[in-house]
Amino acid sequence: MSDINLQPIEKPQGVRDRVTRALRAAIISGEMAPGEIYSAPSLGARLGVSPTPVREAMLDLAKEGLVERLLNRGFRVTEVDDHYLDEITELRQLIEPPVVRDVVQLIPAEDIPGLRAAAEKIVQRAVEHDLYGYTETDKDFHLALLRYAGNGRIVKLIEELRAQTRLVGLASLAERGELAGSAAQHIAIVDAIEARDSDLVYRLMVDHISQTRSTWAGNPSGQ
Structure with a gap:
């Protein structure tokens, strides 16, 4: 995984929402590279949270079309032309x-x-x-x-x-x-x-x- 400048998320209030915002910003800014695959456990470790809110956040971002879910592999940032x-x-x-x-x-x-x-x-x-x-x-x-x-x-x-x-x-x-x-x-x-x-x-x-x-x-x- 490429280096991503993700800051630890404060807990416990609104963890999922904050994780979603942090990941969305990382995708929009290009820090999370299009086409690259990311796992919930690895992203959770960077954010200082468990994989669960990361997985939930990624599912929310998938609905927005920012990532796509890959069964048993993680999530891939979608590419745009x-x-x-x-x-x-x-x-x-x-x-x-x-x-x-x-x-x-x-x-x-x-x-x-x-x-x-x-x-x-x-x-x-x-x-x-x-x-x-x-x-x-x-x-x-x-x-x-x-x-x-x-x-x-x-x-x-x-x-x-x-x-x-x-x-x-x-x-x-x-x-x-x-x-x-x-x-x-x-x-x-x-x-x-x-x-x-x-x-x-x-x-x-x-x-x-x-x-x-x-x-x-x-x-x-x-x-």
Whole structure:
């Protein structure tokens, strides 16, 4: 098994949910490699939990299409091709930028400091090379913006689309010290929101999602 930077899970409350989130983030970030087979006992040892919650979490992730169960062998991370990732990008571009643009004027001024703190937390996780923390805080930030539209279906759809991605270039981006620069895009988005510049927010969101697609391909520079 390749080296995976999984942190021990605190017990006992909500172990299964935390294991699921940790494994999902490891898959999305590319730390758990597509096509590789992982066993519940070995992953449990890394997380500091028994194999049972890991097995349960993996079954949940199998329902999401992130892994497939191999009888008596473990679980294999499913592979996705460029066309699949392009489709996810297209959907996100159609939904997120216009929705966030339209809620800019609706976001209360008193919420801005919280959004800024969330954006800065993403940068901090990037500086720390905490890929699990980065993917989780990044997800929370984007979904928080979408919630201002008051449409729960949009939030759920984007959450599901994000869960189906693979950020295979994320680890290398962190190793080169470039992840923090990418993370800083979130602060720029908050700056534009605070300035009530809806058009700029739209353009920043489009650029951010496009750059994220390059990261999915393992080519952060987009070249």
